[in-house]
Amino acid sequence: MSSDTQQGSPSLEQTLAYLCEHDLEEELQLVLQQLAASNQCDGLFLLRVGKGRLPVQIEAMYQSDAAIFSKRDAEMLLSRVANNRHMQSYTSLREPAIVEDVTAVIDDEDSRLRLNQAKIRSVLLLPVGGDKHYIFGAYRYDSDGIWPEVIRQNLLLAGSLLGLAQEAARQRLNAKSNELVCIEHLYRLPIPCVHIGIDDRVIRYNQTAAEQLHVQTLQKVENLVPKREQKCLLDTMALVRDQVLEQSSCEVVLKYAPDDAQARVTFLCLSGEDGPILMLVEPVGEPAVENEERSVSLNFDALTGLPNRTYFEALYDLTNPCECERSTFVGFINLDRFQVVNNVSGHRAGDQLLCQLAARLSQLVRKEDVVARLSGDEFGILMPNIDVQIAEQVAERICQAMASHEFSWEGRSHSVSVSMGLARCDNEADSVSDLLRRASAACCLAKEKGGNAWYFYSAQDPVVEKLNTEMSASVDIVGALANDRFELFYQPIEPLSVNDDGLHLEILLRMRSPEGALIPPGIFLPAAERFNLASKLDRWVIDRLLRWGSDHLELWQSLSMVSVNLSALSISDSEFINWLEMRLLGEPELVGKLCFEITETAAVSQLDHATGLINTVKPLGCKLALDDFGSGFSSFAYLKLLDVDYVKIDGQFIQHLCGDRADQAIVSAICQLGRDMEFEIVAEFVESVEVARHLLKLGVEYGQGYGIARPEPLSDLTSGEGLHWYRVLQG
Incomplete structure (x- = not known):
């Protein structure tokens, strides 16, 4: 206009x-x-x-x-x-x-x-x-x-x-969706199925064709047969291409056929003039039942009857996500607490639950979606040509339906729920492996929310970004353990009021990249906790520390205390506790200097395990410290149940101590508790002399932080004499 x-x-x-x-x-x-x-x-x-x-x-x-x-x-x-x-x-x-x-x-x-x-x-x-x-x-x-x-x-x-x-x-769009459904059904055929474009090149094919014909995308169709058979094949296809016949067949020898066995090749026109042609290949003389059984075993899960991972991944390639007008999504589903069903009611019950879940999932998705069993209690859903809102509705519907699903076995009822991750194909370079990895990561986040939930993967999501960082770090941890790229550091813990000739140490763990750069512990330690690697790191630290103590026995004996952190995973691992006890029994000349630190959160949430650790190591001569004290809400109530020698006040009460009367009151109360219950107090995050003097006035015995000394490699330690830092406070 x-x-x-x-x-x-x-x-x-x-x-x-x-x-x-x-x-x-x-x-x-x-x-x-x-x-x-x-x-x-x-x-x-x-x-x-x-x-x-x-x-x-x-x-x-x-x-x-x-x-x-x-x-x-x-x-x-x-x-x-x-x-x-x-x-x-x-x-x-x-x-x-x-x-x-x-x-x-x-x-x-x-x-x-x-x-x-x-x-x-x-x-x-x-x-x-x-x-x-x-x-x-x-x-x-x-x-x-x-x-x-x-x-x-x-x-x-x-x-x-x-x-x-x-x-x-x-x-x-509906026609495209119908075509995808058609493709899926064709892919289920137990015989080789190949789509041929207008230039006589292969567009797509099913798994059976890949295995039997060795076909490849964009391959000229005549190259599937020897030269002597090519004219016959092309002439037969031309009858369909030129719309002389709707379908036409010929018998030829395929390149990879054993013993020059004949095969019947049938061409079908799919969508009118200049449309793609479908080629079906049937062995001549081979029993159809045997052929079908072999295809089913290759492409479908024997327990549930669903497509397997091989079928699922190949079908994703067939859908050509980049050609869809709307997005393609992949869902990754994992049963919550499935192991409980197996352990309580047996594996037959677990198998029955998997079959029920498979049937229910097939009812909860759209007709063009594909549900597959990927492995164990893991299922995948391929959702082509779908809006994000609809994909999210499908995920919500699945979670709600499974949460209301009743599963009973031999008179015993089990609660059922699933966690689900959703990932979208964002560009044509995305492979099905990429999408399954993202959807699996999102499923992990749904599980961390408590299960019975779904999570949408977005690379811009800070939670997803943190998960990816920690997943990458977990791989680095495994590599660092295998290639000896961990190092022990130490940081002094100094008396604030009295002289103590021997040095108090806290042992710290550092990891180096393959290039030699130090990786911040704030990255790899949370990853170790999240991906169940913390116990392996604790073993490495204790083993290397005791080796160092044996190699430097005189220096070790001159120290006052050597403190080592234990993760929550380690104190709840009976195998680790047994290993620790045997390792300490083998080093009687070293154990008297050791002090094991466990966080207040770990102790309170796993009180029985914390008590078990104390009962294991204290009779051997080791001491116990409660770290990050005050970070929880039940600190004082649980403290009387734990026989500890030291309490380390959480750093949040120390950082602003000089100007915060509430922090001062809390620290003072903890010190009074220490005097009454006969344990000593350590303050972390001592960043200045001014903070240390306030702590001294409130009754804190020990301080630790950059204001006193920074961490150093344990290999650089040559003397066990204390720093006598208390003299600074007296000056």
């Missing part, structure tokens, strides 16, 4: 000419923008009404630059308004309708408020054509409710054409 439309609305002929000049699918937003500008509208929208009238879906929307809401917020508001029960009468329009004040027909207070904020008053609604029912609408800010006839006619024409264009696009 030309610039003269700024003086008034264009004629119907001008509007039609403009619409005919543009691709109403590819240039939809541009068309809406121009229509709004030339017809004095502040916003345009195209709605699609379902069979039940509600819900109404937004197909397209444009709003002017004067809008106070973002496009996303505006779409959400429009969706709420369109689906309001008082708007239902407008979803069966046969003639144009004007809603003079839309706020007057909406009973949702929040929607009315937001409509008032946006100054949206008058709305024009126009029924348009298509097999589905569409409504084209326009609105204005602060309108008087008058819509001139020329504008109504222009928008009615535009809406009709846009509705038809959207419906055509939807039908093509």
